[in-house]
Amino acid sequence: MSSLSASSRSRRAWWQRLALPAVLILISLVFIAPIAWMGATSIKPESQALEGGLRPLPRIERDGGGLGVTQPDYWRGVAASAGATYRDVLTSPFADFVAYLRNSLIVAALSVVGMVVSCSVVAYGLSRIRWQGRGVLFLITLATMMIPATVLMAPQFILFKHLGWIGTYRPLWVPAWLGGAFGIFLMRQFFLGIPRELDEAARLDGCSHPRIFVSIILPLARPALAVVALFQFTASWNDFVLPLIVLNHEHEYTLGVGLYMFVSKHGSTPWNQVMAASVLAILPVLVLFLLTQRAFVEGIATRGLKD
């Protein structure tokens, strides 16, 4: 595509050259606005949050007058206002966000480890062992990506009830230890890209499959493992439907459900607190994303690859 612009750049008028950056800036603003506004609301006192208006920062009044942003006292005031909101959220009688954070972390950690282990083992079976049925299994795996998750909401609940898992974390992480379609797909594509000569040489030396898997394939597949781990972490962290139906006790809630219950339990909606709680919920994934942005984006891009 770069050739498209290169060949015509010289002929473009100035407004044409500015149009594209302007559009990109506008796009970024639209996409960042909800998160930015969430952050801005979370540091305001409740009364100012409800006023609306476009001020991104709270108004801090002292002795009848508003302080300007250049005054150090202003920032002290902002910090105090933000601190008050976040303290209210963390000590709220309606929710225990510290516990929710911990629960979400436990569930995410268990499911990430399970997903990475199981997907890499299964992908090895799908890419390194020639057996009848592996093509069919791969097709079935792809087809399961086409089942809308909410279709399984009621039937999975019935299954978990029969297993006696309602009110436990098991429904949230045990299935991950048995693999997931997207992770297996991604890992298999990656394994297929590893030269076969490597393991064939090893096999001639008498290495077993587990040995090859552990000492040759896995070390080479680190980037793919990382991508699967990242995606599983976000999927688990962001899961809402399943925890909503299987978790019963408040101290067991994960962040999504806890946040939802916090809002529905509150009589009125103290938007500053709700936004502050939301900030707490998105912060971990946000940081993770900023650190690993490339891996994320490249991982998603491979999803569009045709087999």
Place this chain on the structure above:
Amino acid sequence: MLYWEKWTGREGAAIQRVIDRYNESQHHAWVHRVSIADLPAKAMVAIGGGDPPDLVGLFSFNVPHYAEARAVMAMDEFARSDEFDLDRYAPHVRDILTHEGRAWGGINTCSTSALFFNRTHLREIGLDAPPRTLDAFDEAAAALTVTDATGRIQRAGFLQTLPGWWPYLWALIFDCPLYDPATHRAIIADDRAIAAMHWVQETARRLGVGATRAFSGAFPRTYHSAQDPFISERVSMILQGPWLSAFIREHNPALDWGCVPMPLPADAPEPHLARGMVEGDVLMIPRGCPHPEEAFDFLLFTQLRENQELLAKVHGKGSPMREISDSFREGHTNPEVTVFDAIARSHRARILPQTRIWKQYADMVMSAFDAVWGGESPESALLLVERRAQQLLDLDSRRNAAHGPNA
């Protein structure tokens, strides 16, 4: 013992006082209260999933659903069930607690709804209290409404969309029973309910659908705050439960207000008897819970008159008991509690349909109300609701028949 309760805030603190009393009164059991959002759905899922708490605090309209599904234990299933005495309760409360001839839980305060009015506003049009008939009431409401040049509502005299969570109440005011338990028939496409919806539609027509939606949409969907339409004095009259009195005291103590029963159509029979619905909060014991007998002991404790009166006082509600103690009205937080009490004891007041499909039925009435407000014909909207509700009721009868009588 784990006790799930929907109450939070002041109401949560009140039940906690009762729990504390209980925990101090004996040494073999300890009640731990957890407040849960969305409790009716959550509790059913937990019981169905085999992981129930020992006690759940639900709404009166949940009783039939939970009773028929055998999700809770009947009061006659306990070793000391003879200590549970239905005759101690006011008549409507007795009806709330019983289904299919058995009692399924204890009461945890009951309430009715009355018309709150802003006395200062009414004086502007030369009235001391709202008129007793609907025609005169509508006129007063129109006179109290203030709109600006563009048709935007600044203040409403009365709006049926506020607070907006019990549209079936208008049918009850017009004496439509909604349901006949003897024949299992849904009754909502009948003349009385249709008249009620026409009356509702008249307001929408007079003030404009868009203007009323914009006005009511701006309020938070709860009464707990200073932004409540009545507390913030942007609505002069509102049909509300007794708890509103406590929130007025908290957020706008200077407000001069009073309560009367809702005005009635001119041709209403026995117009001296107040209409309204009696609802209650109920305390039930889930089937399959870890400590049923201990839970029952706590339940009995909460049913003592002094504990129910304590809760009622804090909530601003009337007493659910048949006999009211002499000291009940003293120091009651709601100055108009006698109005609510009178409605609760009127035999023209009703309880909500005692059927497990009520939640679904109510959801349908809710959307029919929205549709009527938007201009759809009440006849056709209500007929749709009645047909579907009857279908569900028939299905329910078949299900009950399959499970045999009171398994």
Place this chain on the structure above:
Amino acid sequence: MTSADRPIRVRRVHPWLLGVAWTSPWLVGLVVFLAVPVLLSLIYGFTEYSLIEPPIPVGAANYREMLGDGLFWRVLANTLLYTVLAVGIGTVLSLGIAVALEQRVPGSDLVRAVVFLPTVVPVVAASLAWAWMFSAESGLINTLLAHVGIRGPDWLGDGRWAMLSVVIVGLWGIGSQVVIYAAALRDVPRQLYDAAAIDGATPIGRFFRITLPQISPTVLFNVVMSIIWSIQVFAAPLIMTKGGPDNATLVYSLYVYRNAFEYGRMGYASALAWVQFLVALILTGMALWLGRRLVHYRGAS
């Protein structure tokens, strides 16, 4: 992996057994967490089941009931409306953004990250943030509109706008589609553009004659995936509108949820879920059929 250090000399292990052994976690997972629930729901779909009482067989009554259930048709129509809007607008929008990103102006990597960011935001937080943005009186959107002299609607309280609001929340998450399109755009052979440049084609002509046919398999993939995503939309309407006003945003999954977990009708919910699955199959089938006629596979022409 206990056998890792013990070299297996038994090369005679049948490859089929070996393959099944390596893929066994997934085989178990497929059966237990997919096949069994799907089968269970097929069975329960023919019963009346309240979760607590034992299920009562009712034959095809649930499916017959659906035909006469006005709300079933309503939620089906709502979900299809959502799907058409989300997939239609989403495809045009994400293609447009991808093309803009691939012009490679300085900073486009940053824009790409910003556009992708919402896809990692938990759906509850996203719905709450948008509910706050859509708030009629003090929300950011109506405040901005007021600045240019427009009185914004009551987005979530007005039936005519509520569905669009929910769709907008969905569109906020098109980042992954954008990234997939951007990758596909990069793969279009440059020679094709150079040839077109000689022919003097306009940029728009080039897009429709070269780019779109070249990336059409990716378009098909994205359309199919977003159809599946749209059919299961659940959390945003639950959190933002609870399906209201007047059921305007009551979507299919929300109705299934209510029947299963609020009305105590697991049997009816199971039947509803099966129909939802069939609808998803039909829609993807239609998309794939259309795709077969329109999609240009490289080297095929």
